Amino acid sequence: MAISNIRYGEGVTKEIGMDLQNLGARRVCLMTDKNLSKLPPVNAVLNSLAKYGINFQMYDNVRVEPTDQSFLDAIQFAKKGEFDAYVAVGGGSVMDTCKAANLYAASPSSEFLDYVNAPIGKGKPVTVPLKPLIAVPTTSGTGSETTGVAIFDFKELKVKTGIASRAIKPTLGIIDPLHTLSMPERIVANSGFDVLCHALESYTALPYNERSPCPSNPINRPAYQGSNPVSDVWALHALRIVAKYLKRAIRNPEDREARANMHLASAFAGIGFGNAGVHLCHGMSYPISGLVKTYKPKDYNVDHSLVPHGLSVVLTSPAVFAFTAQIHPERHLEAAEILGADIRTARIKDAGLILADTLRKFLFDLNVDDGLAAIGYSKADIPALVKGTLPQERVTKLSPRPQTEEDLSALFEASMKLY
Amino acid sequence: MAISNIRYGEGVTKEIGMDLQNLGARRVCLMTDKNLSKLPPVNAVLNSLAKYGINFQMYDNVRVEPTDQSFLDAIQFAKKGEFDAYVAVGGGSVMDTCKAANLYAASPSSEFLDYVNAPIGKGKPVTVPLKPLIAVPTTSGTGSETTGVAIFDFKELKVKTGIASRAIKPTLGIIDPLHTLSMPERIVANSGFDVLCHALESYTALPYNERSPCPSNPINRPAYQGSNPVSDVWALHALRIVAKYLKRAIRNPEDREARANMHLASAFAGIGFGNAGVHLCHGMSYPISGLVKTYKPKDYNVDHSLVPHGLSVVLTSPAVFAFTAQIHPERHLEAAEILGADIRTARIKDAGLILADTLRKFLFDLNVDDGLAAIGYSKADIPALVKGTLPQERVTKLSPRPQTEEDLSALFEASMKLY
Numbered sequence: 127m128a129i130s131n132i133r134y135g136e137g138v139t140k141e142i143g144m145d146l147q148n149l150g151a152r153r154v155c156l157m158t159d160k161n162l163s164k165l166p167p168v169n170a171v172l173n174s175l176a177k178y179g180i181n182f183q184m185y186d187n188v189r190v191e192p193t194d195q196s197f198l199d200a201i202q203f204a205k206k207g208e209f210d211a212y213v214a215v216g217g218g219s220v221m222d223t224c225k226a227a228n229l230y231a232a233s234p235s236s237e238f239l240d241y242v243n244a245p246i247g248k249g250k251p252v253t254v255p256l257k258p259l260i261a262v263p264t265t266s267g268t269g270s271e272t273t274g275v276a277i278f279d280f281k282e283l284k285v286k287t288g289i290a291s292r293a294i295k296p297t298l299g300i301i302d303p304l305h306t307l308s309m310p311e312r313i314v315a316n317s318g319f320d321v322l323c324h325a326l327e328s329y330t331a332l333p334y335n336e337r338s339p340c341p342s343n344p345i346n347r348p349a350y351q352g353s354n355p356v357s358d359v360w361a362l363h364a365l366r367i368v369a370k371y372l373k374r375a376i377r378n379p380e381d382r383e384a385r386a387n388m389h390l391a392s393a394f395a396g397i398g399f400g401n402a403g404v405h406l407c408h409g410m411s412y413p414i415s416g417l418v419k420t421y422k423p424k425d426y427n428v429d430h431s432l433v434p435h436g437l438s439v440v441l442t443s444p445a446v447f448a449f450t451a452q453i454h455p456e457r458h459l460e461a462a463e464i465l466g467a468d469i470r471t472a473r474i475k476d477a478g479l480i481l482a483d484t485l486r487k488f489l490f491d492l493n494v495d496d497g498l499a500a501i502g503y504s505k506a507d508i509p510a511l512v513k514g515t516l517p518q519e520r521v522t523k524l525s526p527r528p529q530t531e532e533d534l535s536a537l538f539e540a541s542m543k544l545y
Numbered sequence: 546m547a548i549s550n551i552r553y554g555e556g557v558t559k560e561i562g563m564d565l566q567n568l569g570a571r572r573v574c575l576m577t578d579k580n581l582s583k584l585p586p587v588n589a590v591l592n593s594l595a596k597y598g599i600n601f602q603m604y605d606n607v608r609v610e611p612t613d614q615s616f617l618d619a620i621q622f623a624k625k626g627e628f629d630a631y632v633a634v635g636g637g638s639v640m641d642t643c644k645a646a647n648l649y650a651a652s653p654s655s656e657f658l659d660y661v662n663a664p665i666g667k668g669k670p671v672t673v674p675l676k677p678l679i680a681v682p683t684t685s686g687t688g689s690e691t692t693g694v695a696i697f698d699f700k701e702l703k704v705k706t707g708i709a710s711r712a713i714k715p716t717l718g719i720i721d722p723l724h725t726l727s728m729p730e731r732i733v734a735n736s737g738f739d740v741l742c743h744a745l746e747s748y749t750a751l752p753y754n755e756r757s758p759c760p761s762n763p764i765n766r767p768a769y770q771g772s773n774p775v776s777d778v779w780a781l782h783a784l785r786i787v788a789k790y791l792k793r794a795i796r797n798p799e800d801r802e803a804r805a806n807m808h809l810a811s812a813f814a815g816i817g818f819g820n821a822g823v824h825l826c827h828g829m830s831y832p833i834s835g836l837v838k839t840y841k842p843k844d845y846n847v848d849h850s851l852v853p854h855g856l857s858v859v860l861t862s863p864a865v866f867a868f869t870a871q872i873h874p875e876r877h878l879e880a881a882e883i884l885g886a887d888i889r890t891a892r893i894k895d896a897g898l899i900l901a902d903t904l905r906k907f908l909f910d911l912n913v914d915d916g917l918a919a920i921g922y923s924k925a926d927i928p929a930l931v932k933g934t935l936p937q938e939r940v941t942k943l944s945p946r947p948q949t950e951e952d953l954s955a956l957f958e959a960s961m962k963l964y
């Protein structure tokens with residue numbers, strides 16, 4: 127179990143120029159997206175780079191919800207620049223793009239598919255040394271600053287997949303809650319749902335000692351090892367923060383305490399799921415995002431249609447946990463209680479339904495779209511959604527309860543309408 | 546904030562030979578103490594080394610509660626052996642000795658005092674690369690498998706001090722609860738008290754954002770940064786486990802659940818205090834150990850007198866927390882509640898007394914010696930005890946409440962008798 131370096135505090139971003147000096151960096155690649163390039167988080171980084179005389183080039187072409195094409199564009203930039211350090215300022219889209227750019231620039235003779243997760247790619251282990259990468263998250267969601275994961279939308283296959291290797295984990299994550307203050311409501315909400323699902327999924331994932339096959343050599347252990355006593359601590363702690371602060375953070379941009387706590391929770395949940403893994407909400411979310419039709423979410427300042435990652439995971443969560451609760455129902459009930467359910471008279475066999483109802487109420491209170499139908503899907507899309515879930519074995523196998531194709535169909539169907 | 550790699554599970558020690566193969570190790574140094582060299586934990590490691598054909602030399606001369614002399618002896622062994630990897634199998638005494646051996650063997654031109662904490666030593670930063678060190682704890686106490694700290698008794702000065710650098714943190718900690726089953730009662734108790742104090746002290750330590758002077762460059766941040774939202778998670782979690790399992794683990798060597806949980810709690814508390822720091826119980830414990838007269842604890846299979854580290858920290862804990870509680874009394878009250886106090890009608894201004902009483906009762910129930918008097922100290926020793934505490938600024942400065950020499954005298958005096 128490996129855990130990242132993080133630095134936390136209001137304003138700690140101002141030291142980033144010094145960090146780069148300490149790393150001896152002479153040519154820094156600063157990555158962000160177009161929208162953020164004009165906002166305070168990027169400004170704070172630029173000021174520090176200027177103050178410490180750091181030589182850098184900026185790439186602000188990161189695509190929100192990146193694709194293979196957009197990864198390749200960033201990789202090309204990185205290869206040309208011959209950088210000796212990277213700084214990613216943004217949400218998961220930016221951090222993930224920067225991880226990929228760092229990886230492929232360090233491994234110029236690799237094909238793109240070499241490092242992409244099997245069975246879609248070849249899932250080769252990373253053996254080249256990467257350059258240091260400092261991640262500065264600006265959403266409160268992915269926890270990508272703490273994980274060795276980079277996710278993209280594989281356009282050709284219409285499915286999201288990723289690269290997973292400890293080697294691409296950032297050298298340092300700078301968790302500066304000031305950066306959360308510029309987030310509009312729906313970005314706080316959707317990225318917060320990602321935290322919620324990271325915590326719930328890693329807490330309910332297949333326990334580490336029930337996973338099989340057990341690799342014969344510890345070096346072959348996957349990054350996602352199943353739920354375990356260490357990731358449980360992070361998952362539960364993150365879930366408690368979500369229960370206490372997510373609604374406040376969404377509703378009031380001035381609520382610094384709530385926004386700061388969600389920013390930390392995002393990293394905590396990242397450490398948890400980065401070791402334990404996620405399962406069905408995430409596995410099913412990849413086709414939900416990948417097959418997007420015309421949905422354009424409020425508050426996202428982008429020119430293409432997209433289903434924000436956090437929304438794509440949370441919409442199936444009531445159905446998923448109703449399905450998985452027969453294994454370890456006590457954990458499902460505990461999660462429901464943390465999220466506010468009164469479980470004093472609950473029967474353990476109702477754990478799944480209770481958690482599902484609690485989640486539905488949580489989402490309803492926050493005006494979340496009413497299920498997959500509200501974001502453009504109908505029954506006719508279910509076969510394609512199932513087909514897109516099948517190759518996500520890396521995560522779906524961590525579900526405590528195995529699923530057939532019929533099960534997946536039923537889960538998508540149950541997620542069409544929530545309220 | 547940096548956190549170690551750990552691997553947890555019953556029997557995971559059997560993979561250690563493979564880990565060493567993966568590291569490409571050709572000459573391994575295996576360190577332990579004489580007592581452990583005949584016990585199951587060392588056996589399990591030897592079996593795995595044999596199975597994977599690992600070439601190694603064994604050093605079993607580690608002193609329980611190491612001294613500068615015993616460190617130097619181990620260092621000499623390491624220098625001669627030209628090892629390319631280290632394995633430490635034992636409690637804090639073994640792990641700390643192995644860290645020092647690895648450090649000085651990698652830095653052969655350094656004087657011993659170069660890396661010892663200032664003001665006793667020179668506190669130089671470590672810039673040489675060290676060899677990988679795999680730590681296999683066999684007590685449930687120090688958490689040394691997760692920290693960059695190595696403690697020894699400086700005989701000349703009659704005071705304990707140490708070396709603190711992220712560079713000496715083990716590459717991997719193997720947390721295998723099977724190793725706890727051979728621990729006799731008082732070793733479970735005393736090492737468990739160490740976990741208790743790590744948790745309590747790091748949770749009540751000066752908050753990270755009140756520490757001063759604030760280093761102008763982040764590279765100069767001390768390993769001990771003050772309490773912070775990440776270390777708080779670990780400290781509270783460890784404290785809850787101590788409350789639930791320590792008594793069971795002490796009283797029943799067959800209670801695997803309790804012993805396994807304490808073994809994990811030790812690592813959790815280590816991650817917490819390794820980042821946040823400890824304060825007065827630890828600062829005052831160093832002269833309590835260093836000035837030992839003739840005390841020989843039950844269950845310790847050694848030929849010299851010693852005050853076990855866990856005992857030396859816990860005996861002052863009632864006095865210390867009664868003293869510190871005026872700063873952040875709510876944290877002291879919360880700790881008391883976790884340890885079993887009924888705080889429903891408690892007044893916040895009594896937080897210190899309540900925590901102190903709770904601790905006294907906890908220790909009384911476990912037949913702990915009745916204060917410093919019971920281990921051989923009298924009022925006449927107080928000036929020497931205070932004098933030995935003064936150079937421990939690295940930790941005493943993390944006390945939430947600053948102390949004068951008179952305060953320290955009063956704390957030692959109040960710790961002479963507990964019940």
Ligand SMILES: NC(=O)c1ccc[n+]([C@@H]2O[C@H](COP(=O)([O-])OP(=O)(O)OC[C@H]3O[C@@H](n4cnc5c(N)ncnc54)[C@H](O)[C@@H]3O)[C@@H](O)[C@H]2O)c1
Pocket residue numbers: 159161162165167190191192216217218219220222264265266267268269270273274275276277278305306307308309310313316317320426427428435436
């Ligand atoms: N690597 C991982 O471990 C991991 C985990 C979960 C999700 N992901 C991936 O991360 C991506 C989603 O990332 P995300 O949810 O962080 O959002 P994002 O990076 O896609 O950003 C969403 C939008 O928010 C804007 N934004 C970000 N920060 C802002 C701020 N402080 N103020 C104003 N606007 C701001 C961006 O400009 C963008 O328009 C998806 O591709 C998802 O698959 C990765």
Ligand SMILES: NC(=O)c1ccc[n+]([C@@H]2O[C@H](COP(=O)([O-])OP(=O)(O)OC[C@H]3O[C@@H](n4cnc5c(N)ncnc54)[C@H](O)[C@@H]3O)[C@@H](O)[C@H]2O)c1
Pocket residue numbers: 578580581584586609610611635636637638639641683684685686687688689692693694695696697724725726727728729732735736739845846847854855
């Ligand atoms: N490095 C750190 O972060 C850190 C933190 C706290 C304390 N320490 C230091 O660690 C030392 C104390 O370590 P400790 O409390 O782990 O005890 P220890 O290593 O001193 O061992 C105490 C005794 O227990 C025996 N023992 C250990 N494991 C056993 C087992 N499984 N079965 C039977 N006997 C066993 C040993 O042989 C020894 O006799 C002190 O020097 C203390 O200052 C270091």
Ligand SMILES: [Fe+2]
Pocket residue numbers: 268320324408435439
């Ligand atoms: Fe996610």
Ligand SMILES: [Fe+2]
Pocket residue numbers: 687739743827854858
């Ligand atoms: Fe200790």
